[in-house]
Every structure is written in structure tokens, then in C-alpha cells.
Amino acid sequence: MATTLSDAKLLDSKYPFPLRKLHSLCGIVPMGVFLCEHMLTNSMAFGVGGAEKFNDSVHFLHGLPYLWALELFGIFLPFAFHIIYGIVIALTMAPNVRAYNYVGNWRYFFQRITAYFAFGFIVIHLFNYRFAHWAIPEKEFIGSLNPFELTRDGLYAWTPFGGAQVAAWFMIALYWIGLAAVCFHFANGIWSFCITWGIAISEKAQRRVGVLAAAIGILLFLGGGLGLVGLKNAETQIAPATEEAPMHHEEAPMVAVLEG
Amino acid sequence: MEKEIHFKIKRQQGPDAQPYWEEFKMPYAPSHNVVSALMYLREHPTNTRGEKVDPVVWDCNCMEEVCGACAMIVNGEPRQACAALIDDLEQPIELEPLTKFPLVRDLMVDRQKMFDALQQVKAWIKVDGSWDIHRHAPLVSPKVQDIRYLFSRCMTCGCCMEACPQFHEGSSFVGPAPLGQVLLHNSHPAGEYDKEERLHAVMGDGGITDCGNAQNCVKVCPKDIPLTDAIARLGRQTTAQWLRDLFTN
Ligand code: SF4
Ligand code: SF4
Numbered sequence: 001m002a003t004t005l006s007d008a009k010l011l012d013s014k015y016p017f018p019l020r021k022l023h024s025l026c027g028i029v030p031m032g033v034f035l036c037e038h039m040l041t042n043s044m045a046f047g048v049g050g051a052e053k054f055n056d057s058v059h060f061l062h063g064l065p066y067l068w069a070l071e072l073f074g075i076f077l078p079f080a081f082h083i084i085y086g087i088v089i090a091l092t093m094a095p096n097v098r099a100y101n102y103v104g105n106w107r108y109f110f111q112r113i114t115a116y117f118a119f120g121f122i123v124i125h126l127f128n129y130r131f132a133h134w135a136i137p138e139k140e141f142i143g144s145l146n147p148f149e150l151t152r153d154g155l156y157a158w159t160p161f162g163g164a165q166v167a168a169w170f171m172i173a174l175y176w177i178g179l180a181a182v183c184f185h186f187a188n189g190i191w192s193f194c195i196t197w198g199i200a201i202s203e204k205a206q207r208r209v210g211v212l213a214a215a216i217g218i219l220l221f222l223g224g225g226l227g228l229v230g231l232k233n234a235e236t237q238i239a240p241a242t243e244e245a246p247m248h249h250e251e252a253p254m255v256a257v258l259e260g
Numbered sequence: 261m262e263k264e265i266h267f268k269i270k271r272q273q274g275p276d277a278q279p280y281w282e283e284f285k286m287p288y289a290p291s292h293n294v295v296s297a298l299m300y301l302r303e304h305p306t307n308t309r310g311e312k313v314d315p316v317v318w319d320c321n322c323m324e325e326v327c328g329a330c331a332m333i334v335n336g337e338p339r340q341a342c343a344a345l346i347d348d349l350e351q352p353i354e355l356e357p358l359t360k361f362p363l364v365r366d367l368m369v370d371r372q373k374m375f376d377a378l379q380q381v382k383a384w385i386k387v388d389g390s391w392d393i394h395r396h397a398p399l400v401s402p403k404v405q406d407i408r409y410l411f412s413r414c415m416t417c418g419c420c421m422e423a424c425p426q427f428h429e430g431s432s433f434v435g436p437a438p439l440g441q442v443l444l445h446n447s448h449p450a451g452e453y454d455k456e457e458r459l460h461a462v463m464g465d466g467g468i469t470d471c472g473n474a475q476n477c478v479k480v481c482p483k484d485i486p487l488t489d490a491i492a493r494l495g496r497q498t499t500a501q502w503l504r505d506l507f508t509n
Contacts, residue, residue: 013432013465017502020469093472094428099336100476108425108474192473195488198496202489 008088019085024196026082027189030074035186037061039220042227050230051148062143083119090115111188114181121178128154128171152231172228179224187217263288265297266352269316271366283308283352284316294341294355295320295330298367318367325482328417332357332367338419340482341367358422360429374416377434381461383441385451398449411444411490413483420477420487432466436477436487439468443490446497459494459501468494 012019041061044053064070090112097109132139132154142150155175156168190213194200200209264285272279285308286300295318302315320330323342330341333356335349346353361369378384400408414437421427421435442458445451462468468491477487 016465016467016469017463017498021499021502089472092426092431092433092470094425094430096423096425096476100423100425100479102474102476102479104473104475104479105425108472111472195473195492196469196471196495196499198492198494198499201492201496203486206488206492 004084005088008084012085012088020089020196023082023085023089024189024193026078027186028193030078031082032186032190034075035182035220039223039227043223043230044227045148045151045234046226046230051234054148054151054227054230055146058143058147079122086115086119107188111185111192114185117181118178118185121174121181124174125178148231148234152234155228155231172232175228176225179221179228183217183221183224186220187213190216265292265346267297267301268352268354269367270354270356271316272357272363273314274365275363282313288346290347292346294332294334294344294346294349294353295323297346298341316367317365319369326413326415328371328415331371331417331419331422333359333422338422338480340417340419343482358418360422360424360427361418369418371416371418374418374421374435374437377438378416378441380434380466381438381442382454382458383438383445385445385448386454387450400449404447408444408447410485411440414440414444414485415483417482419480419482420485423476423480425474425476426470426472431470433470434462434466436471436491437485439471439494440485440487440490443493443497455497456501459498462494463498463502468498 041054041057044050044057093109093112095109097105127135129142129151133141140150142154144150155171191200191206191210194209194213195206200206265288267284267286269282269284270279271282284301284306286297286304292300298316298318305315306312318330318332318341320342321327322329325340325343328340331338332341333339333354334341334344335354338358341355355367357363357367358369358371361371361373363369416437418437420437424433424436426433427435439462442462446455446458471491473488473491475488478485478489481487
């Protein structure tokens with residue numbers, strides 16, 4: 001990691017312009033486009049028949065031709081580049097939000113803070129779902145028969161440290177904060193993309209673009225939020241599909257607390 | 261009770277010395293500004309503990325907010341001391357040197373970095389050559405003149421650099437003021453001849469891509485220079501230049 005970072009720093013001082021352009025473009029296409037699609041799919045989990053719609057959507061995506069290439073060049077490589085190079089950029093910040101308490105300065109600061117947070121979140125998220133079957137052989141691939149159940153399982157019955165209750169709370173909090181961080185980072189990214197690429201120039205134009213970007217961010221947050229709520233609600237609607245009944249141990253400690 | 265002017269000044273004997281705060285009080289007089297008050301203190305360098313100390317060192321020149329030399333942090337805000345009127349300031353008035361430039365002594369810093377940056381981005385216009393550039397004085401529309409006038413007021417004071425979270429010792433960023441000057445010189449009829457060189461200069465290390473859009477610079481500039489406007493305009497010019505480099509040249 002350290003050598004990657006110093007290599008990236010060296011490259012940055014040599015070719016800052018094309019690299020920064022590629023970095024910001026990467027955040028919009030393909031990463032932003034992917035995020036929009038992802039939140040759209042997630043939002044389908046909400047409401048009556050949500051499970052079916054969600055599953056259809058996931059199966060459709062996993063049925064796309066050349067999926068491996070789409071994933072590699074459309075998701076993983078751009079992510080890796082955006083993240084590694086993004087760290088190089090974020091490290092050049094000397095934060096001064098307390099001395100210069102302006103909205104713009106906080107936005108700039110949070111763009112970098114949310115980046116670090118989103119990075120951690122996405123790594124956990126990927127191992128929680130996309131690569132779970134690599135790490136834990138008995139886990140099924142997320143794209144298989146019932147993605148909805150697997151997703152619900154991964155979110156609300158996740159027990160890494162033993163205590164089911166603690167882990168579930170941690171996971172749910174992580175997902176809500178992660179979702180907010182990603183949406184903020186993307187919305188602010190759209191705004192600064194428009195400035196650095198010379199699309200929005202005047203203060204007014206920058207404000208207009210800012211409003212649009214904020215609207216996109218809020219919409220995505222709502223989409224993702226619908227998904228989280230939809231998955232949560234489903235636990236009361238749908239009986240656990242397997243005999244393992246993953247939600248069992250959630251109740252036990254609760255009762256113990258009440259009785260104790 | 262006689263009115264007083266109360267100063268808290270961050271002092272430092274030299275670049276490597278330890279900084280310390282020292283307080284001074286002087287009799288009130290109307291219409292003082294920070295520089296004129298510092299001049300009084302230079303004649304009466306006695307701190308609030310009654311000790312006679314070395315007079316406070318600071319830099320100043322024009323006394324009308326056009327030279328940039330007296331930039332310092334007044335009550336937490338980077339600005340020109342000459343234009344900071346005592347009557348407008350909350351007391352005790354805290355004075356600190358700018359932090360992004362090498363300290364010389366007390367409130368005096370070395371702003372050489374700024375002038376180096378102007379050189380780096382080629383913020384000048386070549387007027388003499390072996391060829392005849394213009395037969396007549398070039399025409400500039402009043403609209404362009406108005407915009408250029410805004411940027412021409414930059415006094416290289418460094419306030420914008422002080423507030424910029426991307427401009428510091430560990431970064432090679434040229435800072436906001438020089439970027440404004442690139443725009444100024446690119447929009448001059450004769451300066452336009454070297455537009456490409458200037459754009460290439462700000463597309464290199466420490467150039468425009470180091471800006472993180474925190475937009476503090478525009479908030480603190482004592483001359484209200486639309487720096488973020490300049491940076492966005494340069495964003496467009498450099499993007500276009502990059503595409504020209506890729507597909508035309
Ligand atoms: S005193 Fe100052 S000198 Fe002075 S800078 Fe003012 S602007 Fe000029
Ligand atoms: S742009 Fe404004 S703050 Fe920056 S150096 Fe020029 S006058 Fe000072």
C-alpha cells in the first residue's frame with residue numbers, strides 16, 4: 001500500500017492534469033452511473049412484492065452479457081483507481097474548518113472525510129455480499145436463487161463478533177451512515193466535477209449545479225433508504241426461508257434484558 | 261475612565277524562536293487603524309506588565325490597501341492591517357502573523373512564494389519583441405475591461421493563500437491568487453499570444469488541479485476578487501487546452 005501510494009504521488013506530480021481529470025470523470029462515469037443503478041435496484045425492495053421485483057432486477061443484472069468485463073472495467077478497476085489516487089489527493093489537505101467556518105470549506109472537508117468512510121464501508125460491503133462466498137464457503141453467491149433473502153440475511157443477521165444484537169445494530173448503523181456518506185460524496189462530486197471541467201463558471205451557475213447535485217444526492221439516499229427499510233420490513237412479512245431462521249437470536253438477548 | 265486600545269500580539273523573535281503572546285495597551289484616539297496603532301506602540305514599546313520590550317516588527321508600505329505588505333491575521337481573519345480600523349474591531353485585538361509563509365519576526369513574513377508562483381504561471385505580458393505586435397492599441401470591449409479590472413486589483417497580499425486548505429508547506433500548489441492572474445493575462449489582447457504557455461504552466465505540478473474547491477479564498481480576499489470564478493474559467497480553458505493537445509496538436 002505504501003509503495004502504491006508513493007508511486008501514485010510520483011505519477012501525480014508528473015501528470016497531474018490527465019490523472020485528475022480521469023479521477024473526477026471516473027467518479028461520475030462509471031462509478032456514479034453504477035451508484036444510480038444500484039440505488040434504483042435497492043429501492044425496489046420496498047413495499048408489497050418488493051422481494052420479487054428486487055430479485056428480478058438482480059437476476060437481470062447478473063444475466064447481462066460479458067458481466068465479468070462490465071464488473072472489471074466498469075466497477076472494480078475504476079474504484080481501485082479512484083480510491084488509491086483519491087487518497088493521494090485527500091492527503092494534500094490541511095484542514096482549517098474551525099478558523100474558516102464557511103459552508104464551502106465544510107463541504108470540501110466532508111468530501112474527503114466521506115471518502116475515507118465510504119472506502120471502508122464499501123470494502124466491508126463487498127465482503128459482506130459480493131465476495132462473501134469466497135471468504136465463507138457455505139455462503140451462497142449474492143446473485144444466486146434468492147438475492148433478497150441473502151441481502152436481508154447479510155444485513156440483519158450478521159454476527160461477526162458473536163453478539164447478534166450488537167452486530168446487527170453495528171451493521172444497520174454502518175449501512176445508513178455509509179449510504180449518506182456515499183450520496184454526499186457523489187453529489188458534491190458532481191458539483192466539483194462541473195467546476196473543474198469548466199461546465200459551471202459563475203457563482204450563480206455553480207449554485208444552480210449545486211441544487212441539481214443536491215437533488216440527485218437526496219434522491220439516491222431515498223432510493224437506498226427505501227431498500228434498507230424494505231429489507232427490514234420484510235423480516236416481519238416473510239417467514240425466514242430456511243430452517244436456520246437467522247433472526248432467532250435477535251430476540252433472545254432482548255428478552256433476557258427485559259427479564260433481567 | 262479613559263478609553264484604551266488593547267492588543268494581544270503573537271510575537272516571535274526569529275524564524276526558529278518560540279512564539280509567545282504579549283499584551284499592550286495604548287490610549288484611545290479616534291480613526292486609528294492597526295498600522296497606525298502599531299506605529300504608536302513602536303514609539304512606546306511597553307507591555308501591560310510595564311516591561312519595556314523590543315518594538316513589534318511588522319511590514320507595511322502604502323497605507324491604502326493596495327500594496328499587500330501589511331497582511332496579517334487580525335482577530336482571526338487574514339486581512340490588511342492598514343484597512344483594519346480600530347473602531348470596527350472587538351477588543352482585545354489579536355494580531356498574528358500569516359502562517360503559510362516563512363516567518364521573519366513578530367508579524368512580518370516573507371511572501372516570496374507568491375512572487376515565485378507568479379513567475380511559475382508566467383503571469384506577465386511580453387511587450388518587447390523583434391516584431392511589431394500591434395499597429396494600434398488593441399481594442400478591448402468595456403465588458404472585458406470590467407472583468408479584467410477586478411483581477412488587476414490583486415495586491416499579492418496572500419490572504420487568499422492563508423485561508424486556502426490546499427496551500428501549505430507540504431503542497432506544491434501555487435494558490436488562488438496566481439490563478440486569477442493567469443486569467444487576467446490570458447484575457448489581454450497581447451497576453452493572449454502566450455495563453456497556451458500559461459495554461460500548460462497551470463496544468464503542471466502544483467497547478468489548477470490542486471484546487472479542492474473549498475472556496476475560502478474568495479471569502480477572505482480584501483479586494484473581492486472573484487477567484488472561484490477565475491478558477492472555474494481556467495477549468496474550462498485548461499480542459500479545452502487538454503483536448504486540443506490530445507486531438508489537434
Ligand atoms: S499598509 Fe498596507 S501597506 Fe499597508 S499594505 Fe497596507 S496595504 Fe499596503
Ligand atoms: S487575490 Fe485577493 S487575497 Fe489573494 S493575493 Fe490577491 S488581493 Fe490578496
